Amino acid sequence: MxxxxxxxxxxxxxxxxxxxxxxxxxxxxxxxxxxxxxxxxxxxxxxxxxxxxxxxxxxxxxxxxxxxxxxxxxxxxxxxxxxxxxxxxxxxxxxxxDLDWLKRIPIALMTKLNWVERRSDAKAQLVEVLRFFGIASVSQWDDMWPNLNVAYRQHNSQEIFPEAVSAWLRRGEIEASQIPCGPFEKAAFRDALDKIRLLTIERPESFVPRMQELCAAAGVAVVFVPALPKTGVSGATRWLNANKAIIQLSLRYRTDDHLWFTFFHEAGHILLHGKKELFLEGANGLDASKEAEANHFAEQELLPRSQFSAFIRRNQFNKASIASFAKEIGIAPGIVVGQLQHRQLLPRNHCNELKQTFRWAHE
CATH class of the missing domain: 1.10.260.40 (lambda repressor-like DNA-binding domains)
Known part of the structure; x- marks a missing residue:
C-alpha cells in the first residue's frame, strides 16, 4: 500500500x-x-x-x-x-x-495485522479506514452494512460494535476476492464436504489449503480472519455474487471442535438457505429456525446419527473410548468431546486434552 x-x-x-x-x-x-x-x-x-x-x-x-x-x-x-x-x-x-465513528473501529489490531496503516492524525486515519472499507464517507457505511445494527441488539450479553464486525467482514471480502473460484455447484460442494470431513484429524498446515482448494472448485471461498475486539463472531456466510459464496472463520474459540462445527454450520447455510442473506454466528436477532437447521446439518455431517446414538447408549465417556470411537468414524476426537459436552453428557472440564488448540501466526 x-x-x-x-x-x-x-x-x-x-x-x-x-x-x-x-x-x-x-x-x-x-x-x-x-x-x-x-x-x-x-x-x-x-x-x-x-x-x-x-x-x-x-x-x-x-x-x-x-x-x-x-x-x-x-x-x-x-x-x-x-x-x-x-x-x-x-x-x-x-x-x-465523523471522528466519533472511528473510535468504534479496532485500529490498533487492524494496523498490527497490516490491514491498514497507522496515521498520527485522526482525520488521516479515518481516510485510511474509509479506503479499507472501499467507501467515500461514513454515510456509505450505513448503506453497505444495513443489517448489522439489527443483528446486534442491546440484549446481547457482550458489548458489540457493529463497526468492528463490519471491519472483520470486509477483510474477509478482500481475502475472498483473491481466491479464484469456479462457479458454485451445489452437488460439487456437497461432495467437497465429504472429503473435508476426513481432514479434521489433520493439522492446520495440512487441512487449510486442502479445504480451501476443494471449496474453491465448487464456488465457495473459505477464509480465516482473526477475530477483532468487540465482535464476538465465530463465523459468517454470505454471497459475493450468485456464483461465489464466502465462509469466513475467526477461530474465536480456538479449539478444533468449535472450528469444525462452525465450518459445517456455515456450509449448511450455503446449501439450505438463500443467497441474499448474511449469517453471523454470535449475533442476536438472526433467524432462529435457520440457525437450528444449520446446527442440525453440522451435527449430521460430523457425527452420523445412528453411530453417535449407539456410542451414547454405551455410556462410557472416557478418553480411550472417545478416541476409539472417533477413529472408527474417521473424525478428530476433539469433535466428539465437544458434542458430548454440548449435550451435557460430559463435563466441560473433562477430556479436553483430546481437542486441538489453534493459534494465529501473529500471536
Missing part, C-alpha cells in the same frame, strides 16, 4: 477566481461595466463572477483571455483549484464530524 504524502500543504480557505478578477480590474482601473462591454457578458454576469456566485466556464475563460490578455488556461486552472479547495474544506468538515 503506497504511503500518502505527509508534507503537502492543504489550506483551510479557498480563493475564488472572482476575487482574482476583481483585483485585476482594480489594478487596471477597469470597471465591471467596461469588462462587460469588452466581453459581451452581461453586467449582472460579471458581478456574479466577481462575487464567486458563478463559475468560470471555458467559454467565459476565452472571453476573458481576449479582453484582458490573460490565458484561458489561467482562469480555468484558478476555477479548478478553487472548486477542489471548496471540496476539501467541505470534506474536512465531514471528517471532523
Amino acid at each position: 503506497a504511503k500518502q504524502p505527509t508534507n503537502e500543504f492543504q489550506p483551510d480557505y479557498a480563493v475564488s477566481p472572482g476575487e482574482i478578477l476583481g483585483d485585476e480590474l482594480e489594478t487596471r482601473g477597469m470597471t465591471q461595466q467596461e469588462l462587460a462591454r469588452r466581453t459581451g457578458l452581461t453586467p449582472k454576469h460579471i458581478v456574479s463572477l466577481v462575487q464567486a456566485k458563478s463559475s468560470i466556464t471555458p467559454e467565459t475563460a476565452i472571453k476573458l483571455e481576449r479582453a484582458l490578455g490573460m490565458p484561458a488556461d489561467y482562469w480555468l486552472n484558478l476555477e479548478s483549484q478553487y472548486q477542489e479547495a471548496l471540496a476539501r474544506i467541505d470534506e474536512e468538515a465531514k471528517l471532523e464530524h
